Amino acid sequence: xxxxxxxxxxxxxxxxxxxxxxxxxxxxxxxxxxxxxxxxxxxxxxxxxxxxxxxxxxxxxxxxxxxxxxxxxxxxxxxxxxxxxxxxxxxxxxxxxxxxxxxxxxxxxxxxxxxxx
Numbered sequence: 001x002x003x004x005x006x007x008x009x010x011x012x013x014x015x016x017x018x019x020x021x022x023x024x025x026x027x028x029x030x031x032x033x034x035x036x037x038x039x040x041x042x043x044x045x046x047x048x049x050x051x052x053x054x055x056x057x058x059x060x061x062x063x064x065x066x067x068x069x070x071x072x073x074x075x076x077x078x079x080x081x082x083x084x085x086x087x088x089x090x091x092x093x094x095x096x097x098x099x100x101x102x103x104x105x106x107x108x109x110x111x112x113x114x115x116x117x
Contacts, residue, residue, distance in 0.1 A: 023054040059117060072114070084110035 019027075027050055030041040040047040043056065065071075072087055074080040085105055089096075096103045104113055 019050060019054055020057075023050070023057060026057070027053065063117070081110050084114040088113045 026043075027041055030043055030053075033040050033042075033047065035049075038049050040049055041053055042048075043053050048056065070087060070091065072080075072083055074083060088110055089105060092104075
């Protein structure tokens with residue numbers, strides 16, 4: 001009986017199924033490192049799994065920043081929910097001046113009130 005185990009597949013959201021042809025063409029030209037569960041590719045100075053590169057490409061092609069946009073960028077588990085609540089309260093302080101009276105933060109999660117890219 002062999003003790004070798006079959007390789008563990010990458011999580012579904014990191015597999016390369018469903019990538020656009022544009023993304024596949026780009027991936028073939030990028031520096032690659034073999035990862036633990038999946039390969040990573042160096043793109044614009046950062047290392048990404050293939051699915052994240054597809055998301056980056058889509059954002060770069062479609063996202064148009066407006067003068068009034070606020071980008072809140074955090075790392076996971078660093079207080080993102082708390083920061084979203086503060087930003088929402090600050091930006092909407094004139095619209096909801098009294099925290100006691102029907103303020104959205106009293107009934108909604110900040111993730112529902114502040115959109116995610």
